[in-house]
Amino acid sequence: MSSVTSIHSPINLRSVFLSDIHLGFNGCSADYLCDFLERIHCEHLYLVGDIIDFWHLRKRRHWPKAHSRVIQLILQKAMQGTRVVLVPGNHDEILRQYSGMTIGEVEVHNQIIHKTADGQRILILHGDQFDTVVRCSPWLSMIGSNLYDVLLKLNTRINAVRRWMGKDYWSLAAYLKYKVKNAVQYISSYEDAVVRAAQKEQVHGVICGHIHRAEISRMGNITYMNCGDWVESCTALIEHRDGRIELMQWRDQATSLKTSRILRGAFTPRDQAA
Numbered sequence: 001m002s003s004v005t006s007i008h009s010p011i012n013l014r015s016v017f018l019s020d021i022h023l024g025f026n027g028c029s030a031d032y033l034c035d036f037l038e039r040i041h042c043e044h045l046y047l048v049g050d051i052i053d054f055w056h057l058r059k060r061r062h063w064p065k066a067h068s069r070v071i072q073l074i075l076q077k078a079m080q081g082t083r084v085v086l087v088p089g090n091h092d093e094i095l096r097q098y099s100g101m102t103i104g105e106v107e108v109h110n111q112i113i114h115k116t117a118d119g120q121r122i123l124i125l126h127g128d129q130f131d132t133v134v135r136c137s138p139w140l141s142m143i144g145s146n147l148y149d150v151l152l153k154l155n156t157r158i159n160a161v162r163r164w165m166g167k168d169y170w171s172l173a174a175y176l177k178y179k180v181k182n183a184v185q186y187i188s189s190y191e192d193a194v195v196r197a198a199q200k201e202q203v204h205g206v207i208c209g210h211i212h213r214a215e216i217s218r219m220g221n222i223t224y225m226n227c228g229d230w231v232e233s234c235t236a237l238i239e240h241r242d243g244r245i246e247l248m249q250w251r252d253q254a255t256s257l258k259t260s261r262i263l264r265g266a267f268t269p270r271d272q273a274a
Contacts, residue, residue, distance in 0.1 A: 012041050014117055015239035019048035019126065019209025020229035022091065023067045024057040027231045030066035036236065036250045037073040044239075045074065045082050046114065048209045048227050049089025049126025056091075078105035085112060089126035089210060113203060118243030120204040120262035122225075123197070127208035130193035187211060191226075195219045205245075205262045207237060216247050216258040223262045 022028045056062065078084040085107045088095040099110040111125040190211055198206035205223035214228025214235035225245060228235030235249050235257070247257040 010039055010041060011238075012241075013238050014042065014241050014243075015044040015046065015114065016040055016042045017046045017048055017124070017207050017225075017227050017237040017239075018051075018230070019089070019227035020050045020212055020231065021047075021070065022050055022053040022056070022229070022231055023070060024063055025053040025231070026056075026060075026062050028053075028067065029230050029232075029234050030064070030070050032234045032250055033230050034066055034069050034073060036234075037070065037077070040238075042077070042082055042238075044114065045077055045084045046112075046124055046207070047074070047084070047086045048124060048207060049087055049128070050091040050209065050229075051086065051089075053091045054094060075105065083107070085109060085124075087111060087124055087126055090128035090131075093128075113201070114207075116239055116243040116245070116262060117241060118261070120243065121202075122205040122207055122262065123201050123203045124207045125194075125197070127190070127194055127210035127226075130190055130197070131210065187213060191215075191217075191219065191224055195222045195224055198222045198224075214247055214249070214257065216245065216260045218260075223260055225260075 018033075021030075021033060023030065074084060084105060086095065087109055088099075095108060096110055098108045101108050111123065114122045114124055116122065194206055194208050199220070199222060203222075205225060207225045207227065209227045209229070211226065212229040212231065212233065213226055214233050215224065215226040216237075217224050223245075225237055225247070227237050228247075228249075233249060234251050235247060238246050238248055240246065244259060244261050246259045249255040249257055
């Protein structure tokens, strides 16, 4: 990735939700994430799983300076008074054994409920527990992870050509997710399972990650929200001071993708989520 030239003004927020950063993986867009973290100020920072990719670190030692900078910025916010909560995912599941503990200034919870500024309750979890492949067949999931690596390498070559042709970034992995029938069915089943879990907890909404598909949508009486990832989409969910939730994409320009007020029927699509 080329160096990021920040064009964003500081943003004061109530809460920020990030997932699937995958530090330690060579596909992590750490430069963009550093730029984002340097520009936002928040009371609550939720790290919704797969923050450090221990799966890839076991295969290959990859940890450039930008990855260390991400950790530094997060810890810096914690020391400056931001409440930082880590909800581990399957790629950093080793941290689940510390659920209920505070490590330094970072709280660890396998799942947690967040209350928005306007009093709405949101369940926060990574979501891999609803993925039957991860839950029932870890080895098959590892194969899927390796195939994803191949797709990203192909994507790098494709986009090198597209840049030479003056065209915008295009994601092969995202395209396949939207077009392959089995992938579409998998995403739909996953979202349904997450929403059912939220209904059991009697909350107003749910925030998750895991499937690398950023989204805000109304599903029955639950607002379903997925943070996306920092491998390709570079997306985050943010809560404004009035409780409004927004899905943002942070690349060379900050783009608002979708906004919602939980349970108020004010869901407003801005664009198609990455």
